[in-house]
Amino acid sequence: MVYIVVGISSTIALSRAKEVLHCTTFFASYFACLMSSASLYHLVYHSTATTPFNEADLTAILGQARNWNEAHDLTGILLYSQGDIIQVLEGTQEEIQYIFGRISQDQRHFQVVKLSDGPIRERNFSQWSMGFRVVNAHDFAQLRGYTNPESDTYLATYSENENVSLHSLLSTFITEEEVRF
Template structure:
């Protein structure tokens, strides 16, 4: 196992509300690039907000995250966590995805990740736990 395997969790806001077709097109391109680069992860989208985890070799992930930060499809990118990992937690996903709805019972306890209250502190560990809930 590589000492350079990293995991990055971040949140951001969509530049505009994405339609299902736009999300599907975006995900197709992301999955193709990630598979070729050996990147895995999960993306959640709800009402114009994203939370994502990406995993891969450091020399691939660093420029990828820089590119993500410069992508004009979203803004307000906040890196919540960057850590070295022993093994991937999303190894079966070139980019898993869920378009979340308000009534999804799996969101219970996590809804503050998707509100617009700037006073809500986001715990990086809880952010990863939210992503893990949707891994299954």
């Protein structure tokens, strides 16, 4: 009997696959190789909106991001305030580089500057969230994936992880009246 295992994405899944398949050393090495090529990666960038986004623009961006990210196993956060954008993306390096290439060409913003990128041990944002100031907060609170950036728990999960300087940058972006880079 032959088993084909596709999409192993965690150490637990790899361990279970080895148990189920009673892997030989060859298969164990093969799956370990798959795991290393699919390790987590992050990218953080800052950009400036070509024109200020309104409520409808932000709703459209939220919908597009949620659909794309779910289909490509990407997580992260997008912060918007007075024309400034900071986004953190998490996923495989291949997916992150592809989407960042698309983001860099998006005409809705300019001066796209990569602030940080590299491997990460775990996701800091397990669900896609999007933060921005809104006119009608109640309506946006009903949208899946929206988190109010002024909420005390907005960055709570992220602050428990090790990248303190990035957390500080994101916290400043949320709390400052206007942030310019």
